Structure formats: C-alpha cells, structure tokens
Amino acid sequence: MEDHHQHQGQDPDGSSPSNGSTERSPEPVRSRWIPKPEQILILESIFNSGMVNPPKEETVRIRKLLEKFGSVGDANVFYWFQNRRSRSRRRQRQLQASLEQRTNNNINNDPMASLSHHQLRGEIQYGISCSVPATAPPLAYGASPNNFLMGSSSSSSCGHHLITDNDVHHSTACVDDQFFPVSGQMGFPEIEQSSGVTSALGGGPSETSNLHFQSVFSTRFQIAFKKILQ
Amino acid sequence: MEDHHQHQGQDPDGSSPSNGSTERSPEPVRSRWIPKPEQILILESIFNSGMVNPPKEETVRIRKLLEKFGSVGDANVFYWFQNRRSRSRRRQRQLQASLEQRTNNNINNDPMASLSHHQLRGEIQYGISCSVPATAPPLAYGASPNNFLMGSSSSSSCGHHLITDNDVHHSTACVDDQFFPVSGQMGFPEIEQSSGVTSALGGGPSETSNLHFQSVFSTRFQIAFKKILQ
DNA sequence: GCAAATTAATGATTTATTCAAG
C-alpha cells in the first residue's frame, strides 16, 4: 500500500554556478541539490524530532515545505534522510567502537566477544527537540514518540517507504497488441563466458549446458514460459 | 537529470484469495505486485538481452509495455530489476564459491590466494541474445554490444537511475513508443563487503550527553544554524 | 482430492558502500 521515492535533479534557482547551457551534451554533468540553510534546518528539525525515516506521504509534505525555500524534489528529501540515518549510525558505531577498546583493554581473550553484532539498535536521537530555530513553520510532526527498542532479536525494520512514481494498479488492461507470437526455441543466453576473467578455475570444459538455464531464468519465468507456450 | 522509481500495490483480478473483509484492521496487509507470465517473459527478455539495469527512462517504457498485460508501476519494474540483478549475482557467487573448493582441494597453502577479489566481475549475461522465446515483439534492445570491460580501475559506475516521483522541473517526458535504443549500463562493480562480525557489544549506559550534539547534527546543519540565527 | 502446515521464491524495504560534486 505504499510506495515511495523519487528523485530528481534539479538546478536550484541560482545555486548552481555558471554552467549556463548544460543542454544535451553527452555528458550529463549532473549537478546535485544543494540544500538551503533553511531547508537544512527544517530537515534536521524533523529528523531530530524523531522522524528519521518519513514515509512517502510525509516525504512529499516535507518536500513541499522545503520548496518554499528553493527547488527540491522528493528524491532529494528521501536521499537526505537516508544519508542522515546512515551517517548518524556510522558515527555512532565508530564512536562506540573507539569506546569499546576498553573491552579489549581488559578482557582481551574472550572467545565469545565476536558475536552479537547485529542488533543493538538504540541508535541516536529521539527526543532531541531542537526547537526549530528560524523560518520553519509548524513542523511539529506529532513528535512521534514511537519506536526504538522495538525488535529484539533480528533486525529492526520499521518504517518503509519507497520509490513510487505513477502508481498504476488501475485496471488490468487486457492484451492489446498481442506481443509474443510464441515460436519455440530460445537459445539460452549462456552465462558467464563473459570476459573469462572470472576464474576459469578448475571448471574446465564443464558442460553446464542446461545447468545454465536454471541459473539464468527464475523459477517463475520458466513457469511462465511453459504457461504461455501451454 | 534523472530519477526514478515508483511502485504500486495492486490487487490482481482474482489472484488474491478470499480476504473479503479485511476492513480497517490494524493490520494493513500490504499486497504485492504479482507479475503476469507475459510480463515476466518481457522482463526476463530484457534482462537477458543485456539491459540489467535500465535507466529511469527505460524503466518507464518497460512499465508502459508491461501495462498491456496488467497493472504495474515503475517501481515494480525497478524493484524487479534490482532483485533480479542481486539474486543473479548471488547465485553466481555461490556457484563459484562451490566450484572454488578446488582451490582448497589442491593448493591449500597458497598465501596469495586471498586477493584479487575486487574486480573480476564478468558476471552474467551480456551478449546473451536469448532470442526472446515467445510473444515478445521487437524487444531487441539493440542487443547492446556495448560496454563490458569499460572501467579498468575502480568501479564502473554507469547507469544511474533513481527513485523519482514527481520531478520538479521535469518537463521532457514524452516517451512514446519507439522501443529501447540501448542505453549502456550494467557492469557490476563488485562489492563484497565482508563486513561482518565486528563485535559491537552492548554499549551499556554510555552517557554521551552533549557529545551528541556534534554527532547528531551535521556540519552543514551547524553552519546553517549559525547562518540563520546570524 | 483437499486444505492446513511447511518450504521456496520473490516483491518490497532498509542498510551499508561507494562514487563524485563542491
């Protein structure tokens, strides 16, 4: 029921320097979004208010809000949160790792020390507040008290959003132009052989002929194939 | 200049079982896209023709094509390719790993055996051709002879798409029929990230009070903060 | 045969990495 994301590459009103005619040059020359200070404030405020992974819907709202201060797309917002989360976590990890030398310092020969890595998701800020300094409007965002310390065993998984774009799901459309005439045969693609760099290893001649078939095509594909050929 | 993605959640004509009154139960029950056999054929054909990572533009076209056989969104297409690539690679890795025991079998004490991992990503299909088994129309995709073995040193980086949604100053659009012109992409960079098991341990209470500030706020945020407050 | 229980696939999401602009 949801989707998400987007992205965009826009060029701010005046953020991007000269450039002038990027046109259709073979080299895209992507310029990236450069958030305005006000936008950063808003984003940080939201993030620090606890909404670290806004669902699609919120992302759109945030984007609209940010647009008051400069051109920006949903994807930019999405990326921002993604990177923010990621780097926040990383810093946390590093920091903790450095603090953890203490463990090595004292108990160095503990054979069990290497497990348990996965979870431990206390992570960072939650009720930071931050009080939105300047221009940011309501931005309250319910201050969602929500989740931390939810999953205990494997992975945390919480929000979810997505890529989204034009959602279709409308009706099914029915076959129109009639593609696929069905004519048996299909030379299998063959797989690696590629550049040969990969090993070659012992493999030798290795027939692996039809072995390829199943490794290249998904189960459903094969089923679909049969189904269509009847 | 590019973006991507989307997604969707549709409910097949009769695919979903009873369910009937799921009502407003606290449990949303997200249903996922279930590609029709024809759609799978098309997707596989494209993938096996070498276009393993279609840029946004192509994704849209593919989606439109798939829509002839059933509701589908750009995000579904994007996800499909993403998963297809990922799982293809994984199978390849596993397969190779299993074959690589030979190394352990014969030369087990070779000290240099552990490097060279980085590149060597011939990976799978490239000029596969595959001749689109059944109903697939033109779908040739130019059979892109193109790039493999392009980047030599670090990463190939080529395609790029993205999440996209409502692009702000998008314009362009169009995309009519005219099937895929071949746009190079593909070439998996490698990855491997071992990662793992780096301990972690339970951090314990760890106050880290204002230490948080700099770990929570990004550099730019702090700058922006000052800037706005003047 | 069939439906509940179990397992395998695979669509969707999140996280970790990487690349490159500035």
Added chain:
DNA sequence: CTTGAATAAATCATTAATTTGC
C-alpha cells in the same frame, strides 16, 4: 572532507509451491 546521489547487499513479508494427513 563533507555530503548528495546511486547501487548493491541484507532483510523483511507475502505469495506460490510443495508436502502431509485425512
């Protein structure tokens, strides 16, 4: 060096296959 963008890997969740007891 910071950080926006992009992608691969890992994971979660749901649906299809398959198995099992009747």
